[in-house]
Amino acid sequence: MRKERELILEEPDAQKRADLLALAVTIASRYFDRAFLWRFFREELEQMREATFVEEWVQEGIERGLQQGLRQGEVEGTRHTHRQNTLQILRARFNLSRQELEPLAEQLETIDDLDELRELFNHALLDVTAADFGARLSRMGNGRQS
Structure with a gap:
């Protein structure tokens, strides 16, 4: 790896040198510990930040993360x-108090599946009593946990 670094550092074009250094680190990372590589290439780190494709990778990563x-x-x-x-x-519909709604809200918070939440929304509209809805909600919650 020392020889590769020496050869790369002989490259007169700064942009090409930065790209080659970044590429060398990328390939070496398959075989060496990251901490070792940062120590080995510590003097070249600033140059690598200028690597064209590294900048593109970083930008792509940021964009993917945002999306x-x-x-x-x-x-x-x-x-x-x-x-x-x-x-x-x-x-x-059922004139429920905050105290009556609280346990239902806590159970609803445990459900992340959108289809289940849509189904429960429809049952809130159609179930005959709040107890019917509560029983359905409990069954859905218990069915997921098993």
């Missing part, structure tokens, strides 16, 4: 909305 975060946020927002709407319907 994934947005998707997760949308899904969590949809879950939250279904839970809140379900509780609102139960409160209005």
